[in-house]
Amino acid sequence: MSFQGKAAVVTGAGGGMGWTIAEALCAQGADVLMIDIKERPDPLPAGPGRAEYARLDLTDARAVATAIGEFHESRGRLDHLVNAAGVLWFDRDRSAVEIDLDVWDQVMAINLKSAVHTVRAAVPAMKATGGGSMVHFSTIQCLRGDTRPQDAYQASKAALVALSKSIAIQFAGDQIRSNVVYPGPTMTPMQARWEGDEATQALVAASVPLGRIGRPEDQAAACLFLLSDSASFITGTELIVDGGVSALP
Amino acid sequence: MTTDTQDRAPAAIRSLTGRTALVTGAGAGLGRAYALALARCGAAILVNDIGAAGAAETVQLIESEGGRARAAVFDVRDGAASAAAVAEAGQVAILINNAGIDEGKKTEEIDEASFDRMFDIHLLGCFLCGQAVIPGMKALGGGAIVNVSSINGMIADDTDPHYNAAKAGIIGLTKAWAKELAPWNIRVNSLAPGHVRTPATTLRGSERMRMVSETRIPFGRYAEPEEIAEAAVFLASDESAFITGQVLSPNGGEAIVGI
Numbered sequence A: 001m002s003f004q005g006k007a008a009v010v011t012g013a014g015g016g017m018g019w020t021i022a023e024a025l026c027a028q029g030a031d032v033l034m035i036d037i038k039e040r041p042d043p044l045p046a047g048p049g050r051a052e053y054a055r056l057d058l059t060d061a062r063a064v065a066t067a068i069g070e071f072h073e074s075r076g077r078l079d080h081l082v083n084a085a086g087v088l089w090f091d092r093d094r095s096a097v098e099i100d101l102d103v104w105d106q107v108m109a110i111n112l113k114s115a116v117h118t119v120r121a122a123v124p125a126m127k128a129t130g131g132g133s134m135v136h137f138s139t140i141q142c143l144r145g146d147t148r149p150q151d152a153y154q155a156s157k158a159a160l161v162a163l164s165k166s167i168a169i170q171f172a173g174d175q176i177r178s179n180v181v182y183p184g185p186t187m188t189p190m191q192a193r194w195e196g197d198e199a200t201q202a203l204v205a206a207s208v209p210l211g212r213i214g215r216p217e218d219q220a221a222a223c224l225f226l227l228s229d230s231a232s233f234i235t236g237t238e239l240i241v242d243g244g245v246s247a248l249p
Numbered sequence B: 001m002t003t004d005t006q007d008r009a010p011a012a013i014r015s016l017t018g019r020t021a022l023v024t025g026a027g028a029g030l031g032r033a034y035a036l037a038l039a040r041c042g043a044a045i046l047v048n049d050i051g052a053a054g055a056a057e058t059v060q061l062i063e064s065e066g067g068r069a070r071a072a073v074f075d076v077r078d079g080a081a082s083a084a085a086v087a088e089a090g091q092v093a094i095l096i097n098n099a100g101i102d103e104g105k106k107t108e109e110i111d112e113a114s115f116d117r118m119f120d121i122h123l124l125g126c127f128l129c130g131q132a133v134i135p136g137m138k139a140l141g142g143g144a145i146v147n148v149s150s151i152n153g154m155i156a157d158d159t160d161p162h163y164n165a166a167k168a169g170i171i172g173l174t175k176a177w178a179k180e181l182a183p184w185n186i187r188v189n190s191l192a193p194g195h196v197r198t199p200a201t202t203l204r205g206s207e208r209m210r211m212v213s214e215t216r217i218p219f220g221r222y223a224e225p226e227e228i229a230e231a232a233v234f235l236a237s238d239e240s241a242f243i244t245g246q247v248l249s250p251n252g253g254e255a256i257v258g259i
Helices: A014-029 A061-075 A101-128 A151-170 A188-194 A198-206 A218-229 B029-040 B052-064 B079-089 B112-140 B161-184 B198-202 B207-217 B227-234
Strands: A007-011 A032-034 A052-055 A079-085 A134-138 A177-183 A238-241 B019-025 B044-050 B068-073 B094-097 B143-148 B186-191
Touching: A007 A014, A007 A061, A014 A032, A014 A052, A014 A079, A014 A218, A032 A061, A052 A061, A052 B079, A061 A177, A079 A101, A079 A218, A101 A134, A101 A151, A134 A218, A134 B227, A151 A177, A177 A218, A177 B198, A188 A198, A188 B186, B019 B029, B019 B079, B019 B112, B019 B227, B029 B044, B029 B052, B029 B068, B029 B094, B029 B227, B044 B052, B044 B079, B052 B068, B052 B207, B068 B198, B094 B227, B112 B143, B112 B161, B143 B161, B143 B227, B161 B186, B186 B227, B198 B207
Parallel strands: A007 A032, A007 A079, A032 A052, A079 A134, A134 A177, A177 A238, B019 B044, B019 B094, B044 B068, B094 B143, B143 B186
Antiparallel strands: none
């Protein structure tokens, strides 16, 4: 087990990619604090690493600080942070020219400011034990536009990349690495609209050069690589995990 | 983080057992590190180099660790030679296009022959080795090609403009192949290392190393070849099953400074 003895925080771990990442980290021996606003899944990942679940609102800075602080104290270390929480509100997140501005603010708070909250809690903890690594989940959507826009989602995810680069530079001297994964189309609860709709799934798969929709496991493998010491000289970068979509013109 | 801890990606998904990997320019430095790292994951290595001694030494290093390897001495600019070596080895599932040179020259010092040599070794060499392995990969139902570019292929340096341009060209070739070969489940990615401590860079002196480390690399040090090799293994293995057409740059943060 390669993450034996490590302690990791994963946001958005109540389902989708966050869940798969937490599961993989536990399977390799890490203790994982899973954070999500969703109800606690039962059972939590089996281990051998120990999983615990904090059901809280990531826009609540104090709640985030408390949960990560307690986890850090109980384990005596914090090695990894994964920011996988995010919302994509197809019905309400629209073009900037027509979106309800309160919705804009909510999306920014959940997708972007939540990462500020976790990073603020994680950096001092990582410094205390000589370093650590972070992975933040963006989207290939922010590399281009869309005729059916979700502008708040797209802008918040682009900002996350800028935040990651800045963190990478600021804390390189403290041996803290910060990188981003840009998932392409991936079968998660966020894309529940594709479930049972085989025609749409086939259409999406056909738009991917590798000919399939991504799996949460594809994203988790990239995330664990970037978290691990296999990526010890990689910081401030983005890894696109999209089956080749963005290699298209 | 150091490289000697056990904090590594999962073993099963990294396993390359049963796959043959051709690593070009594997007689020294980074190429040797790629060959050793892939062999440790179970791949049988076809160790290419233009120099027989270096290739033999790498084969011996792999075998001394219990791995499987054999030398394939040829010039990557010689398409017939690479095709023959691949035909002899059987189906190659992994290609690491690593062979390369640098010259440390400024524009006025580079004659046409030097320019052609730079492009031929890097771009033509990548292309011909790709041509040699692609039919076998198609027959296997997939494969992974890693074309080694450089941080200089993304953010240029003030020396060796032909090297910078060739390395940028390798990224273009990577994206084109990713698109062309995806239907056969052949993934093609580029690895773009930053500054690495190799025999070649060490030769340039510790003073230069210290200066570059302090002024250009947020991590304040050069990478060890083994750290770059980890990234090559990632791109060669099923860990990156959904990744194609990408550039992965282990550069200690250098690429986010001064872009």
